[in-house]
Amino acid sequence: MADKIITSSLGYPRIGRNREWKKLLEAFWGGKINEEDFRTEMAGLQLQHLKTQQEAGITLIPVNDFTFYDHVLDTAAMFGIIPPRYGYDGGEVSLDLYFAMARGNTEATACEMTKWFNTNYHYIVPEIGNQTPRLTANKPLAAYRFAKEQAGIEGKPVITGLYTFLKLSKGYPAAEIAQVAERFLPVYVQLLQELQQEGVAWVQIDEPAVVTGLTIEERALLESIYSRIAAEVPGLQLLLQTYFEAVEPLEALLKLPVQGIGLDFVHDGGDNLESVRRLGWPEDKWLFAGIIDGRNIWRSDADAKLELVSELSTHVPASRLILQPSCSLLHVPVSVQGEDRLKSTVKNAIAFADEKLAELSLIAAAAGGEQDTYAAALAESREALARFRALPERGRRDVAEQVRALEQLPDSRSLPYAERLKVQREKWQLPLLPTTTIGSFPQTAEVRQARLKWRKGVWNQERYDGFVREQIEGAIAFQEELGLDVLVHGEFERADMVEFFGEKLDGYLFTKGGWVQSYGSRCVKPPVIYADVAFIEPMTVKESVYAQSLTKLPVKGMLTGPVTILNWSFVRDDLSREEVAKQIALALRQEVQALEQAGIEMIQVDEPAIREGLPLKAEDHEHYLNWAVRSFRIATNPVKATTQIHTHMCYSDFNDMIGSISAMDADVISIETSRSHGELIVSFEEQEYDKGIGLGVYDIHSPRVPDVTEMTVSIERALRVLDAEQFWINPDCGLKTRGWEETGAALRNMVQAAEIIRKEARV
Template sequence: MQTHNLGYPRIGSNRELKKACEQYWLGKISVAELIKTGKRIRQYNWQLQKDAGVDLIPSNDFSFYDQVLDMSLTVGAIPKRYHEVMLNKTNNELDLYFAMARGYQKHDLDITAMKMTKWFDTNYHYIVPEFDKEQTFKLFSSKIINEFIEAKEAGFKTKPVLIGPVSYLLLGKEKQEGFNRLDLIKNLLPVYLIILKKLKEEGVEWVQFDEPFLALDLSEKAKEAFSYVYAEIKNTFPELKIIIANYFDSFGNNLDLALSLPVNMLHIDLVRSNTQLDDILESDKLSLKIQLSLGVVDGRNIWKNDFKHSLYLINKAINKVGEDRIFIAPSCSLLHSPCDLDSETTLNSEIKQWLAFAKQKVDEVVTLKKLVNFKEKESVLEKFKANQLAIESRKTSKLIHNNKVKERVKTITEADINRKNVFKKRKEKQQERLKLPLFPTTTIGSFPQTKEVRTWRSKLKKGEINKQEYDEFIKEETKKVIRWQEQIGLDVLVHGEFERNDMVEYFGERLDGFVFTKKGWVQSYGSRCVKPPIIYGDIQRTKPITVYWAKYAQSLTKKHLKGMLTGPVTILQWSFVRNDQPRSETCTQIALAIRDEVVDLEKAGIKIIQIDEAALREGLPLRKADWQNYLNWAVKAFRIASSGVKDETQIHTHMCYSEFNDIIQNIANMDADVITIECSRSQMELLDAFAEFNYPNEIGPGVYDIHSPRVPSKTEMLALLEKAQAVISTDQLWVNPDCGLKTRHWEETKKALIEMVNAAIISREEALIVS
């Protein structure tokens, strides 16, 4: 029996990669220095895993931005609009790579970024490949081969990790109608074969292909592509050992397909679906030659592994197929885990004993192997005993349960889930009260958090300033942003959220049942890292969270100000969630806490309240058969949070990077008065779902892509608004950016929002002329 890992966090224990990338983008370090930082992180990760005793260590799990974008660059799937980037001789391959991810606006070039969307049901974002009907592929980047060589020369035996060719195509999008991206498989596969040939020449033994689409509903065409690809790989390289890694769910009805593939090992996620082990072991299609990788350590959550339960699953597999055919692994890449629990020196000790981060998960994998091995078992018996004591401690801890919260959940009624009147009647009252123009303009909530803002927050945490001094600073920042919004003519203002850190963390810090880390960072996209809260117990709000700052900001202006809240589903999705009760139960507890905040904001005179549900679509189970149960409780949670107010109070919600077609009825069932969505990168394609459905409420399709540093022109935004008007009624449309502006710089933000307001004014005037 052996161990392996599917991938390790690439941000560095102290977010070294984030800092280096951002310094490079600002021109403060050279490309050589950036590359040196990447190498240092890789070497550290390989050494850590080798020292822990991992038998097969991954390479090519490192990325400067995103692993899917890496694959696009590797196979030369570079959209034509980026070709000019490389004509400037001062640019290098990394500049091209970052231009694809972030857009490019210099040297008289203005190029939009590639679309970004969520990686399955995680909060990680990937860059969506773009495919033309006549798409060609070639080996453009040798990153995969170079990193394998780098590891070998440093004394590390690694298995390169590649996104499998079928999943790579399925992750992408056709840029024209009339063809299926899977038709490109015969053009793409030769490049993969070239990569494998070069790896073989360098002495590779194992290669891991990530094929997570095997956990989704597959078309017959996709199934045929899987069979074709792996038959060709086996025929071309019969001596290579190939791992197919599936994760985030079971193989399900793709099990027979997976077992028929001519590969050496199948990886199965036994955290998300441990019942699939029986299906595999009992299948008459399980080859005597195939090895099984058992993903028993949770790669996506932070709870300590229950060794007793994992050993039960491992021994079951051993008894059926033999120890020599078993590998032990995390359930998926540890990309989704923080780096090292040892860095948390101030965490509550009782809670800390229940946790494991990436470094500790690697150790858990190796310890499980030793517990099975008769010769090594004695050396880790104390670890087993400590593990079981921690598991039992969590079950019985008084920190976790609050009977008052549980009772309130039980007594929720239909009246708690519904607004008093339907939207049509609410809209009349809201129009009369708010008196907003056509194409009302607003932003999604946050404004840039400058170095000065972050410094003041840091000073407060360190005790260098007191709360009163900090609040006075935040008041001044809030006043400045209110005045600036008035000056440029925004219709509905926000207070800028300068007092907040992360949109989930800020709320979690003020709710019972949450605990926070100091260095528990995980990558969200590119250089963007988040520090998810840990939900360990029952949740309640004991006092107002946002009312003070909303009320203060509203006192500064006669214009309407939005109260800004994070919704229950998003708080759930972007946290590490307790796994000792259904997620739906935890979400309902959060919804009740947010409901109390909504009611208090209304009492404080706030007439427009936004409850962000950016993660609603992301939480969908991978298979459609499981969708409705999730959507039922997720939509219910939003309605619980939003339905405690009068008809006159306008409820907004915001969602980003979502495909709405399949769940548009559920979006409508949320019954928000206004929904704002990401639309600029997709060039308003996402609005088609709302048009075909005849969405009844109001909608703000984002006209400004805030995930790119480029400044869109007024003309560009007018074109997007014209596209929007072609499918959505003028009296339904709002004008806003795609998302919050917290991560942007003030210079670009100011320019872009002025252009946005001017575009709205022109659209308004044109609409009035037509009417």
């Protein structure tokens, strides 16, 4: 019999099977429970997650992956990295301060929020200034003690590595990263020493930033960090964990004084495996092999995984090989158990977090010499995948022909932008600095309840449509009263900007409880692309036409773009993402044409997720951006020159892709910048942008309402580098999560700020 193979997990979903985590957070923020009850309930949820992994047979169970908001924010708070505007005076960070950094309060704006690498998870960006790092509380130690005392689990503490933490932070010159690292090393050493003194066996140090590529200087910095740690914390077993892509060069990590290295063998493009083949594996290190896809929901091909483990075993002794998911399971839902509405053929091909842990245990046992024992389970897995792959809707000839014909379609508008601008100005007659919103208005309890009644059949279609029309009427009147120049219908019929379209396209399916965390308590339920995507009938025309009938002002038609629909879905894994994007773009192209034919001639096609799909390595950017931009253009280019195409992007670093944004050839783009206004404006000082643009003037993800002066200053700052003739004024994102009172107050201030700039001729 072969040696038994150990299993490990990198992290477990925080939200709970029924989103208990989200509900606790919002109850606490809303004053419905006090801090003591909040902490007690959260501890119970944390314990439940630990026991689930224990029962799944996972050997090395992560601790400290559980958080009250975000793990990067946890790290900043743990080291006392608190921006001065919060008035922090030392000591352990209170919950009020912690949540103020995440959400803002009446005295201070929130910290910036952006994408966690190329995922749809958002982290709070640390602001490193002149603070002296100190260990305000050893959170990993507390999590280790909790798991041991409450569940008898010898956990594996998880911490964000110093290199990655600094790479994800702002507020210091990039050239001084080595000096900043020297300031932080003593607290990292202190944290690890305390873990060692407690008897911790393994510590997982997450360093995903290393997969973005390592310069000679960055390799030297990594060596400096880990040599210092190894010298001052001898004997503690350190796992340097990477994920999301391959490590290049792997040699740089193999030289580091750590006992284990975690590699992603799912999203590495085969490069990590090739590096192991080429280099072999050091005798003094453990390989933590990420073989189960932690970012998608499809069942693993057990035969292929066993073949991979077999090959790895030729390079790494089984006694030093540990199997695990490719990354934290934070990015997938909790359990398939409740999905009773899915056809069995599809359901049996899906694996959420709990099922992935079961797969992991099965593959580890079978690879460890127990294939005969688990032959029936392996056969069941094999047959389930075969049935799913044979579904006829996964190989539609008509869709394949349309995609092939795509190469013959032009991907540019009938006129270049400079010429379109002239005819659009003549048609629309908008004022200088036109005001608008991004699309959605508050999704009140009344709206959500109405949608639920309709879905459950309590309300028929006619009654629900009547309710939506009433909401649209109120939204149009509300916007006219505020004095906005370009209106929206409010999107009251849409629970989610991707799910809404997926429900109306062929090739999608929908889960009942497939929720994942996006940011804070915000959870999304990504639709699932399981087959070929195709247009069925118009999806948005009815509501847009009704809204336009209520006003003489222009009303934008609102669509979600092809790349965002792709990136915010769980995508089939038998086609390239580029091919699936083409299918979606063709479907949306038909919707854009339907809107224009119905008289809607301002159409916003949102692409908030275009940046998050960007590969992590610079050499792969061009290929991705080329097909992403082409997908957008295919969807939007068939319209007349006078039809104005808008788009929206948010919560990513767009500084390095201004050229690609311009290449999308939208007439107007709105970009979230309220939390990072200055940084993006600097880009426009260095790069020319010649199309219409709105830089979000206030943060809708915070309950705080900025005053007129603050917005005026924000607008004036942008107008130093952007022509007033091209500038639009808008919030930074949709308003569905806000209440009507604060929405009205903020938009009223925004309109007043625009009027002040116009009247005082500051432009």
